[in-house]
Amino acid sequence: MGGLDDLYQQLILDHYRNRRGRGRLEGASASVHENNPVCGDECFLDILVEDGRLADIRADGDGCSISQAAASMLTEAARGRDLDDALALVEHFRLVMHGDAEPEEDLLGDAVALEGVARYPVRVKCALLSWLALRDCIAEYRETTAMGG
Amino acid sequence: MGGLDDLYQQLILDHYRNRRGRGRLEGASASVHENNPVCGDECFLDILVEDGRLADIRADGDGCSISQAAASMLTEAARGRDLDDALALVEHFRLVMHGDAEPEEDLLGDAVALEGVARYPVRVKCALLSWLALRDCIAEYRETTAMGG
Amino acid sequence: MGNPAQIALDSARLRAEFPILAAPRPDGGALHYLDSAATSQKPQRVLDAMDAYYREANANVHRGVYHLAAEATDRFEAGRDAAARLVNHPREGTVFTKNATEAINLVAWAWGARELTAGDEVVVTMMEHHSNTVPWQLVAAMTGAVVRFCPVTPEGDIDMDALRGMIGPRTRMVAVVHVSNTLGTINPVGEIVAMAHAEGSLTLVDATQSVPHMPVDAASIGSDFIVFTGHKMCGPTGIGVLAAAPGHLRAMEPFLGGGEMISDVTTDGSTWNDIPWKFEAGTPPIAEAVGLGEAVRFLEDVGPDRIRAHEQEIARVMLDALDEVPGLTLYGPRDPQRRGASFSFALDGVHPHDIGQFLDSRGVCVRAGHHCTKPLMRALGVQSTARASAYLYTTADDVIALRDALVECRQWFGAA
Amino acid sequence: MGNPAQIALDSARLRAEFPILAAPRPDGGALHYLDSAATSQKPQRVLDAMDAYYREANANVHRGVYHLAAEATDRFEAGRDAAARLVNHPREGTVFTKNATEAINLVAWAWGARELTAGDEVVVTMMEHHSNTVPWQLVAAMTGAVVRFCPVTPEGDIDMDALRGMIGPRTRMVAVVHVSNTLGTINPVGEIVAMAHAEGSLTLVDATQSVPHMPVDAASIGSDFIVFTGHKMCGPTGIGVLAAAPGHLRAMEPFLGGGEMISDVTTDGSTWNDIPWKFEAGTPPIAEAVGLGEAVRFLEDVGPDRIRAHEQEIARVMLDALDEVPGLTLYGPRDPQRRGASFSFALDGVHPHDIGQFLDSRGVCVRAGHHCTKPLMRALGVQSTARASAYLYTTADDVIALRDALVECRQWFGAA
Ligand SMILES: Cc1ncc(COP(=O)(O)O)c(C=O)c1O
Numbered sequence A, B: 001m002g003g004l005d006d007l008y009q010q011l012i013l014d015h016y017r018n019r020r021g022r023g024r025l026e027g028a029s030a031s032v033h034e035n036n037p038v039c040g041d042e043c044f045l046d047i048l049v050e051d052g053r054l055a056d057i058r059a060d061g062d063g064c065s066i067s068q069a070a071a072s073m074l075t076e077a078a079r080g081r082d083l084d085d086a087l088a089l090v091e092h093f094r095l096v097m098h099g100d101a102e103p104e105e106d107l108l109g110d111a112v113a114l115e116g117v118a119r120y121p122v123r124v125k126c127a128l129l130s131w132l133a134l135r136d137c138i139a140e141y142r143e144t145t146a147m148g149g
Numbered sequence C, D: 001m002g003n004p005a006q007i008a009l010d011s012a013r014l015r016a017e018f019p020i021l022a023a024p025r026p027d028g029g030a031l032h033y034l035d036s037a038a039t040s041q042k043p044q045r046v047l048d049a050m051d052a053y054y055r056e057a058n059a060n061v062h063r064g065v066y067h068l069a070a071e072a073t074d075r076f077e078a079g080r081d082a083a084a085r086l087v088n089h090p091r092e093g094t095v096f097t098k099n100a101t102e103a104i105n106l107v108a109w110a111w112g113a114r115e116l117t118a119g120d121e122v123v124v125t126m127m128e129h130h131s132n133t134v135p136w137q138l139v140a141a142m143t144g145a146v147v148r149f150c151p152v153t154p155e156g157d158i159d160m161d162a163l164r165g166m167i168g169p170r171t172r173m174v175a176v177v178h179v180s181n182t183l184g185t186i187n188p189v190g191e192i193v194a195m196a197h198a199e200g201s202l203t204l205v206d207a208t209q210s211v212p213h214m215p216v217d218a219a220s221i222g223s224d225f226i227v228f229t230g231h232k233m234c235g236p237t238g239i240g241v242l243a244a245a246p247g248h249l250r251a252m253e254p255f256l257g258g259g260e261m262i263s264d265v266t267t268d269g270s271t272w273n274d275i276p277w278k279f280e281a282g283t284p285p286i287a288e289a290v291g292l293g294e295a296v297r298f299l300e301d302v303g304p305d306r307i308r309a310h311e312q313e314i315a316r317v318m319l320d321a322l323d324e325v326p327g328l329t330l331y332g333p334r335d336p337q338r339r340g341a342s343f344s345f346a347l348d349g350v351h352p353h354d355i356g357q358f359l360d361s362r363g364v365c366v367r368a369g370h371h372c373t374k375p376l377m378r379a380l381g382v383q384s385t386a387r388a389s390a391y392l393y394t395t396a397d398d399v400i401a402l403r404d405a406l407v408e409c410r411q412w413f414g415a416a
């Protein structure tokens, strides 16, 4: 079984079966919709920003176990962070997925279990879909507030 | 040396060095200008038709020994023939060049020496340039006279 | 499970000719390669033919007087003869491209971009591969033409009544896939071509998934354009074929410009070479044509009709096997007579990506995704499917391994 | 004749890596292959890399979750990394095409057909290969743009004063060859690019004959587009490269439409994949990219600067040798510093075709014809030339064999 257990750690299957932070957010500060051209998986990401922090974050859309678990873990890891912190978190996760950084459990929380995905290049896109959506969503938020201000 | 002697028979080199039927024809009944896209060689062919016969035929233009010798031999073999005869001659020569017929010396005259060219596909185009120009020239002649009549 | 002895081909013996299938896998098991709709494996003789070309006869074609160049040209053009012969098409109408996609783009750009005008219609179906959709959308955007999509029935067939209603005086092109790479449906292309011609429209048949798998007779289909691709028919990557009516090729302006395709070039303009070379600009895929020629000879030796019979038998085995997997939904026709070798399915509660990943751990290679048919995915109401696809080297063993792995997969992901 | 010992490479040893050069010819003699400007020979390691790909890792790329598909994708994309690295260009700006010709057509169609308007000017030179002339003529015919030809001096250089006078506010594109395949001239492309950019024009550099033979630094040339081709640089047929400024690729609409190059396809329209894949429609030349990658590693191991030094040495030997042939006229620069490895010439009283044929009987392969540069032929006042072209495996022996055969050839045809 080897590689398979390594990829699909129990924690991943658990987040897949019981997704946290799922759904859409009424009155979101910013939203994005992204998709993975390889498989067609979609991610809708909404954030609520209060006092420069992610007061709430929700991810919706269907996808494989890796993309769903990653989205679930993202909402847990990112909620409550200030925006720069959240971007640093995303960047750290991105580096881990590309094998360019060692995962820091303090930062990633359960998402540390996704470490094994780095060895499956095609699946890296699945894991990153929602995380990069957060990056884009924060950029979107900053652009619209900058224009508004 | 083998193949080379076979291709460049003495008769060919002789026609190459002393071209017969070279030049242009004042008051030609029809003319064509064709070229070989492979090497850029050109052939200007003029015919004078009298009483349904090739009263005169001239080929001009530069080219390799094979194309020049073939043009020279063509003018000798075709001059005096009636148009259908001339077309049959061209067709016979075409078949010989493609290895689809045995050369008939009665018909071809000196051009029988070109037989060896059939084994050099790239050179077949050189040998055929002026001969196919005659075919086109006769077609051209018939078209214009049909329209005139 | 069906009796392997009934199968028309000795696939187990044929597998020995494919080094990647004959070699033991790192984990000791066999490779159950069920992704031939994406690309086929290659028999050793095809690799040998290309190798021999490079080692014995490599030179640029068409222009050299030395013997090496003549030999290279002979082997290259023999590849064209073989491709033309396989589909019963004249060689001067047989153009080499880099893949089937380029062949369709050639028609879209060389014909469509110049001939289509605002309001003209190009009709495709909802089950087309993106390669037979996007080129038409691109030229439509440039010309003001409209691309219309014919719906697909719930059974996975082209809705022929709808199609009949769509093809009319404004239709300039009907572009349709012969065998669906996703559903496996075999479409009545002869009938569709006749329907289009009756309205004065041109036709293009995407035979990418039929030519490798069954006898295809271009003359009897009668389409203006037919395309297929080397790498799905035991040949190499880097080569595709456009089989076009020679008259169209003569009348059309060229697509790609450059070396080989010209008769004369001056600063004022250029004139074109004879067909098919008029549509082959630059150094062609020489070794690839040699490889494709050998692939055709291989297919001829095996026999396209026997390949078809074998795949119908595999289809029977496959349909039975998939029926035995709990929670599996098959898309596309259920009748082996009416389908090719691609089987798309969903497994309740398991995402196709996860199916693909799990099956890989059992030595079973299937594809997961939209199979370059996103409009079809939307019509089916799914984002992606898993797809198992067979070929002449597929055995009942492969199908059994697939079935067993699917059953196990559903358990592993603990589907409700 | 120059001293072979001074030559920077041990070409005799390198030849052993090329099976076609190492094998004895049917007549027992050596193969004096002097047609590398048409296509190069291939070292065994390039053939092995492609063979290994097909035997170990063949699958379609980018879309498969199974390990075979991941392995295929890795090897394919490693080919891109290698091609990008060789010319010092970012990988996302490195697009695979089927040959250099398609790469130029990609720019002509995707950019030119959409952006050029009546009266816009595309400037090329009189020494361009047809592949850098005809695509511009084709899009000019569609858009009303004008193609202008910069003259070449009697010495075989671009007339830089004339060029300066031609590039102006109407110029939208300056497309120029880096090293002439016919004359061997090395053109000052950096200077030309700067000149064009100063007038707001884009540039395309045809580096087909430079990349195989010398260090080429795309960053320092600074051209918007650079093209080269696999089969002339020890790689396979069926693959070429467009190295484009990533910003342009992002801004441009796609060329070929189909699988791989999309992000989403709906019946209303489509969106595009990231670069470089946005410009790679359909199954790419996978094995060919693997072969090209290995060819690049081979060239890196030999060293592009050492190849250049070797070819300068061969040029010295060649120029001396050709001087010894009575009645021979050389076209193009005489200074080895300013020329590449192609030598075009005429032999008084003997047609180039006859030269090529005669030389072949002596085991010497040269090209005879217009070398896809008909406008240049007209400018030189000839219909065709004979051309000998060298590469890293060319030895002084090859050059001596050429000289001797030329002398004999002239006698044989009894030139006056
Ligand atoms: C200068 C130059 N440009 C472009 C090309 C075209 O290359 P390809 O035939 O590989 O497209 C060639 C070679 O034929 C060439 O020598």
Ligand SMILES: Cc1ncc(COP(=O)(O)O)c(C=O)c1O
Pocket (backbone or CB within 6 Å): C037, C038, C099, C100, C101, C102, C129, C131, C132, C177, C179, C180, C181, C206, C208, C209, C229, C230, C231, C240, C372, D259, D281, D282, D283, D284
């Ligand atoms: C039905 C169909 N059409 C077209 C294509 C495109 O073929 P290629 O990728 O070789 O261009 C494919 C395969 O990907 C296909 O399955």
